[in-house]
Amino acid sequence: WWDRYGMLAGAGVEILILTYALNFSARDLLRDPGERRDGARLDRWTGLLHGGELPGLLMSLSVRSLRMNTFGAVVMLRLANLEDLQRAHGSKVTEAAMKACARVLREVCSPADVPLRLDDARFVVVLEQVQSRTEAQALAQRILELGLQHHPELPPLEQLQLHAAIAYIPQDLKGRPQTLIDRLDHAASQIRRGSGALIRSL
DSSP: OHHHHHHHHHHHHHHHHHHHHIIIIITOOOSSTTOOOTTOOBOTTTOSEEGGGHHHHHHHHHHHHHHHTOOEEEEEEEETTHHHHHHHHOTTHHHHHHHHHHHHHHHHOOTTEEEEEOSSSEEEEEESOOSSHHHHHHHHHHHHHHHTSOOTTSOTTOOOOEEEEEEEETTTOOSOHHHHHHHHHHHHHTSOTTOSOOEEEO
């Protein structure tokens, strides 16, 4: 029985998974950064999409990429000097730093990009479709450069020292979306401050 119907049953399960993923958000990716999808959660501090929405976005993006023969990208951003800011100015600077990061993302992102806040020190930008790997690299570079400029939310002379890790969809999404998120976080956390390479690709 398994030899005869096993492959058919497996295909049925795969169709159910793809249907579930498509219903997640493939047709409803944000049209503008921070715009609410139906039922999506927004971060109350920054107004960006809540980090809990990221696994569903990654699954949807993977399905869309496979169906349309395109690929997208995910940029993980880590605020490397948050602890320095907190030591110098107290815990109250955390909210200011988050708002400054959110403003940087809004300035750099296009309407097709989806920025999210994961926690105090980590942000993500989902690029629905990129033409090449250099496109995601260029976006990450612009964010890092803008972070080093003056920010009215922060105390004078302070900067946002950001590190970035990039994954490409669907190539780098193998298994659970959370596994990819963890890999990106690990790659960003391994970057040494002051090094010449502040952007890594998986």
